Each structure stands twice: as C-alpha cells, then as structure tokens.
Amino acid sequence: MTLININALGVTLGDPLFTDLNLTISKGDRIGLVAANGRGKSTLLGCIAGSFDPTTGEITRARGLQLAHVQQHLPQGAAGKTLYDHVLGALPQEQQDYESWRVDVVLDELKVPYDLQHRPMAELSGGWQRTALLAAAWVTQPDVLLLDEPTNHLDLHRIGLLQEWLGALPRDTPVIMTSHDRAFLDAVTNRTLFLRADQSRAFALPFTKARHALDAADAADERRFANDLNKANQLRKQAAKLKNIGINSGSDLLVNKTKQLTERAAKIEAAAKPAHREQGAGDIKLANRGTHAKALITLDNAMVETPDSRALYETGKTWITKGDRIVLLGTNGTGKTQLIKMIHRALTAGEVPAIKCAPTVTLGYSDQHLSQLDDADTPMTAVAGQFDIGDQRARGLLAGAGVNIQMQDTKIGTLSGGQKARLAMLILRLQQPNFYLLDEPTNHLDIEGQEALEHELINHEATCLLVSHDRSFLRNVGNRFWQIDRKRLVEVDSPEPFLRAEMAG
Template identity: 30%
Template sequence: MIRLDSISKQNGRQLLFIEASAALQKGEKTGLVGPNGAGKTTLFRMITGQEPPDEGLVIMERGVTIGFFSQDVGEMAGRSAVAEVMDGAGDVSTVAAELRDLEAAMADPARADDLDSLIERFGEVQARFDELGGYALEGRAREVLDGLGFSQEMMDGDVGKLSGGWKMRVALARILLMRPDVMLLDEPSNHLDLESLIWLEQFLAGYEGALLMTSHDREFMNRVVNRIIEIDGGSLTTYAGDYAFYEQQRAMMEKQQQAQFERQQAMLAKEIKFIERFKARASHAAQVQSRVKKLEKIDRVEPPRRRQSVAFDFLPAPRSGDDVVNLRRVHKRYGSRVIYDGFDLLVRRRERCCVLGTNGAGKSTLLKLVAGATEPDDGSVSIGASVKMGYFAQHAMELIDGDHTVFEALEHAFPRAGQGSLRALAGCFGFPGDDVEKRCRVLSGGEKARLVMAQMLYDPPNFLVLDEPTNHLDMATKEMLIDALRDYEGTMLFVSHDRHFLAALSNRVIELTPEGVHHYDGGYGEYVARTGHEAPGLRS
C-alpha cells in the first residue's frame, strides 16, 4: 500500500535517512521504533505528504486513505465531542455536511423555485449517506468514545472545555471512526487509562487496514503489532514479530556482529604484527607485500552501535517505622460526588502498593490525601515515624522554573551537592553532556518528567508516592526506573497504566470499585490471575 524507496532526509546537520527503504502492506500492524530524534515523526510527515524526502520516493497505491493521529491535536471548541469525532469520519462526514446544506436549502423560501432539483439531489445524497452507513455513524462515534473512557455527559458537552489529554482522545477517536486504509498513530497510548488502553488493543486487533505506530508502552506494542521497523543510523530495518521478538533478534544480531568484529580485529592485529616485524627484511618482502594487499581488500566489520543505556542506583534510604501511612474513616467528596465514605487503609514498610480503579474512582485523590496535597473532609491520615516522603504528581512538571537550565534546576534542589555528582545524576536521567544546559522551558513532557524524577530520587525518600510516573517516559527510561526501583528498599504507593511497570514492581494491589475497596496480596500478575481481568472496569 505504501513503499518508501531509497529515501534520504537531512534535518539541519543531522542525516535522518540515508537511502532507506521499507514497505507497509494491508493487514500489517507495524511498530516504528528508534531512539529519540531518530526521525520517527519525520517519517510520518513524509508519508502524509507534509514533508518531501530530499531524495528517493514515497510511493502510495491510488485511492489509499490515510488517518494520522499525532500529539499535536490543534484547536477544538464550539461543538460536542460526538460532533467533533463524526466530522473526521472521511467521506461520510462530507456527505453528511451536504445533506445538512440541502435540508436548509429546501426549507428556505427563497429557494422555492429550485425545490424539485433540490429534492432530487437530496435523494441521491441520502442514498449515498445510507450506503456509507451514515445513519449508524453517531452510534459508532459514541461506541468509540465510550471505549476511550468518555461518559455520556462528556460526549455531549463542549469539547473546548476538555483537558488536553481528553482532547487527544477525541482526536484519536476521529481516526478510529474513520477506519482509513492506513492508520498512522504517533503515541496513541499516551493519556489513556488501563481500561481504554485494553479497549484500544481489541479495536486495533479487529482493524483490517495497515497500521504504523509508535508507543512507549511495551505491553501495548507486543499485543498490537506483528512487525517492527527500526530507524537506526539513517537506515530502516524490518523485523517480523512483536516488540519482544525484535528485542531478542536485535540482541542476537548485535552479539553476532560483536563476535565477527572481535574475530576480525584479532586477525588484523596478527597480520599487522607480522608486517611490522618483517617489513625491513628483504627475504620476507613478497610475503609482507602480499599481506598488505590482503588487508587493503578486506571489508571491515563495524562494531555494533551502542545504544545509550542509563542506570541509576539509589543511595540507601533511611529506615522508616513499620506503619508508613494509616487512613482511618476518611470521607472525601467533590461537590455532590462522593469519592470516599469511611475509607480505611494501612500501608506497611516495604509494601509496594499499586492502586487500580476506573476513571473517577479516586486513585489520584488517594495519593493526594497521603501526600498532604488535599485534606479529608472527615477522618484522619497519619504518616508513620521516620517517614521521608517523595511525591511525584503530574502537576509537578508545571512547577519547574522555565528560566533555569537542567543543571541549575538540580543545583537549586541540591545546593550542597558536587558538580560531578549532579552531572552524573543528569546523565542517568537522559541529560548527558551539554544537554544539562537546556532551558527547562524548551523541555518536552518526557524530559520534564525525567528532571522531576531526578530531583525526587537523588536524596532518596523511604516512601515513594507516584501518580502515573511513566506517562511521558520512553522505554529505555522506564526500564532504567524499573531496574532502580526493583532494588529500592523503601515503601511505594503508586498509580500507573503501564502493565509492565505494574507487574515488575507491585507486591500488593488496592482495587477501588463502586462496590468498595478490594485488597489483593501479591503483585499485579497475581491480581490478573485471580480476578481474570486486567483492570477493575473489565470483567471476565
């Protein structure tokens, strides 16, 4: 359906693609991977015609429709979420607009002389609208929005009043309703809760067109894609299989390439040693010359490109008391909406409690109550002896001083720390070398999240309260964080929609449901095995 034929593309001084080729066929669900800045967004823009390649061709079959979801959703206001979604449904929305215009024209006394031709045209357009499934369009739009977590009230309310994250869901719903021949999805898993993420997996499983997507959610990628296209060093390499298979294949290929490189280096060293030893002897002149020519003709094996890997080791956190936080008979409401009515919870030292619940169940409210960011209407929240808390909230990224550089932000947080240790900290969290001189105002969401995380973990607390800590993190940073937290000896209370993160780190599950609170000993994997579902809003 789409072919990239020997494309080259330069962005400033950076060569993104060098005679790179790949293809996308109907029914293939492909994950696009590569380090930050490798050119994933540029590739999407070339396929959609927003940017041409410098050299090479982007070849598309005639009549192919493309739906492109990106993080830049643009302005939305003035109509309902349902209307906004229906407006992006491709041909059917164009036909619906003509139907509305014809209805208005037929009711206009000034157009009475044209009534016969208007009625004839209305019949033609109405038949086409019916053929395209237009009368079922609103129902389908509501079904998609429901799957993405919208209440009926949100569907019918002004889309302009929604937050940025919910507007992104509206933009995603437009593409899903459109069901184009090719879907290009740039981070569709961002801003989705666990229930919506699982619904989207099932939707894409039933989609028959071609899919090309990026995602920082490992589990989501594994369940959706059956091919991987990797951007690395200007080339495009295709792997058959899911993300886990790609990782295995890449590791095996790197191991083989490293072994080939080492064997060749040993051979070259041996030959060079012979040449150096005998080059001054006339008796060996022919042999030396022969070996020099041999070396000149050898195709040199390059060592595998080293992916920048980050690692962070916690300094030992001070020991807390056995009871870390105790909530007793807590009541909390927002207006007429009751969140908690006599809620009890005790978190003990070294427990790693993940909090699950549908939208509005009170997950973030629970973390805010524990962190002291909000007060209960009644009841008590008691923090235990010697507890030193670190709280990661989404709004924490908004509190960063935009005028500071990354290094200045760390220096401001830890004025007594040495420059070397702060630069090492910055490097661990994805700010190597001169990146520490970036102004905070130009940082992406992921970079801001990493900076807040670095500030929180450098002087380690013994109780971490984390609200969606992985939302903006790429896979490499998530893995670094998981590896670091596996060895963390403190206590954790956290909310996340990343199932890999949940399964790797939890040893207790707190499930918030309309029927009450359910507690499960064991981690997220044991919770799924015992309940038969991956999230409270999904029942088997």
C-alpha cells in the first residue's frame, strides 16, 4: 500500500540539489538515502516531513498519515530538559497526564539506563542525545519514521542496539534514513535511493548490492550515450556525402535526403542523455614519503594510562613495519585513543621511553575532533601558509578537496564537519608523511569520501595505525588487527569476533 507518492520533485538552492525525483513509499519500505555531503538528503527528508517546501513537484501523503522526523541536532530548548521530560514532551498535553507509561516503554525498548533518563540533555553524550530524539519520535506512534544520520556519535554497541531495535519495529512501518555507515545500511534497509542533481536512481536492494546495480546502470548509460553519438555521427557523415553528390548532380531528391539525415542526427543528439558524472566533493589523495626503515615504531612493553595516570593495559613488545595498516580494536574507555596519543608524543616530543621511532618517520596525524585545525584560521591560510605552493595552486587543491571558492577565505570554524574532514585530509596529503596516526578518520566523511580514503591508504601502501567504529572502513583497510583484551594488547587474525561481541553487547 502506497503511503507517500513523490512526483517530479526538485529543490534548487542556488544550484539544483535534486530534480525530477519520483519515488513511492509503501508499507514495509526501509529506504536508505545516499548522497555526498550537502547534496540534499536532509532537505529531502524535510520535504517529506512537510517542514521544507520543494521548488518543483509535489508530495502526496495518505489521509491522516502521521510522520516523525528525527533530525541531526537538538531542537531549541531541549538542552535544558531531562531526557525523560524531552521524550514526554513529544506527547500531546492530554496524553502526558494519563499515558506517560508510553515513555517508560520506549526508553526500555531503547535500553536507556534509568540514571541517564533524569539527567539534563546538555550533560549527555551526543550518542545519548540522538537516542533521546529517536525515543521522542517513536513515542508518538508514527506511521512513517524519518531518520537523519541516526548512527552519528554512536559506538558499535549502540549501533548494534539500534539495528536490533529497527529490526523489531512493526514490519509494515516504513523507515527512510540517511547514513554514511555502509554496514548499517546493509543491515537495516531493503531499498536504496541514490540522490543526485539529476538522474536519481532507486533500487529495491540494500546499499552494497544497490551500489553494484548503480555502477552497472551508469556503465550502461555510458555505452548507450556513446552509441547514440556514434549513430548521429555516422548519419552526419552520410548526409555530407549525399550533399556533395546532390549539389554536383542537381538532384532535389538527394538534397531532401541530406536534410532528413541531418534532422535525424539532430534528434538523436538531442535525445541522448550523457551518463551521470558525480560532481565529486573532492578526492582524498595521500602521499607516502619513502623510508628505508623496516620497523617504523617499536613498542617495548609500554604501559598505556589514563590522563590521571591510572594503568589501562600493557602493549607487550611489538612493531609497526612498513606497509602495515593496523586497526586498534577495543570497547569504549579501554584506551584506544590514549595509545594513539602516546605514539604521537613519542614521535613529536620523544618523551615516551618505551616507544622507539625510526628517525626517518614523517608523521601524519588526525584525531577524531580534528583538533589539528584552528577554527580561527581560514582554509587558504591553513594550506598556503604551511606549504610553499602558491595561492593559485592552494585554491585549486582546496576546490579539489571539496572546499569551494566561497568558503576558502572564511573561518574554518564555519565549515561543515565534512568540509573540515576533507581539509584535514588535504593537509595530511601535503605533509607527505610515511606513517599515519588516524583516530576516527571517517567521522563526518560521506561514503564517497570514505571510499576515496580507503582507496588511497590501500593503493599507496600507506603505513598507519587507526581507530574506527566504521565496520566497512576497518574491514576494507586493515591488514593487521590489535585488540585491547584484559589489560593486554594482543594481535588477532580478524576483527569479526570483536565486532560480533560488540554488536551483540
């Protein structure tokens, strides 16, 4: 049964975000909405929810349809409320007095600990805030659920709980969601919409299978377009030959035939649609400065501690050698980031005796908060001021990294999370390191950016130690895996047992 019909929908904000979009949403649909950062995913959800007016087209909703829209950020005034009161406030006033039990049921379904339920939202982590927004949406018993980046700020355990919760929803409840987590989309969707400025495509498949189908469809379009142009070119060649013969012979028949062939060629050219070309938000390209050292980093029973000097675990004796792409696995709070910071200190200040670094190591470092970027700086000064490449070259590199000309002289603090992440990767590239320390490098990167980073790390045989909650990313990139297990750092053959345990919680 069709609940929502989207017909020829388009939104233009300066440039078209999407045009001529047609989509039906029926009972049981679990739709993954995929596009690069800033390409209209949140805008489309707003259109479906009725909070944003499209430029063209229309949306028809079934009579009496109730939608719930979980946005990325806390609504105004929510920060001062407790989690419980925020969820209760989603109910109409008359229901709050007599049906507050609904809040308890939803919070229990989402496994929100009691002690967190009565804390102010402002004191909660981003992950628990997102859970509160989800609970406030679901407590209203909507017919359709719209989720904008529901896995943002969630650790693997909470992502596992969210997947389980979505799987337990009534099967006929449609859910439309945006996400950059490919493994999550594979687990919870049965349809995928690739949103584009034009030629958006939908497939009745989860993300990975849909991506293969999209690539095949784009390749077929490429072949069809080339064939159409070739056919038109051949017709024009025939017309040119006949024209010469007709002129020389004075044949009106041949002149008319020439005109017909030319008109046919023009019609084919007008009807031919070029294959989709994604206007990329910027390629991420990493360099890999050479080193002859076999062991870049040596850990000699280093003790990893909390900032207040409480022992967490010991590394044992191990090495990071050239070409290693090591993924550090461990539950939240076990000290993954602390090890990254220790190695960073060893490389930059030489103050960790148990960590030895080869003198030829050139470090590339990015933490999960992108603290290496100065929000008061501008992208241009961050690039041209650090590297002797000239202003013109700097602007070209920034544009290629997805920071358009209008944003290049504004404060870094005003950039989106995705733009900041791409700027950080560009600066890493220009530093030309031979060893990367990456703490949650895919935070804020869209799927296109994640895949570009994966490609560069693998194809350039980069040496790196990284932490990531993104299952697809760490599976694709890692060729060694270290796990923090019972106060020891141990090497494991595969991340899968750890991931299964985390997701099951």
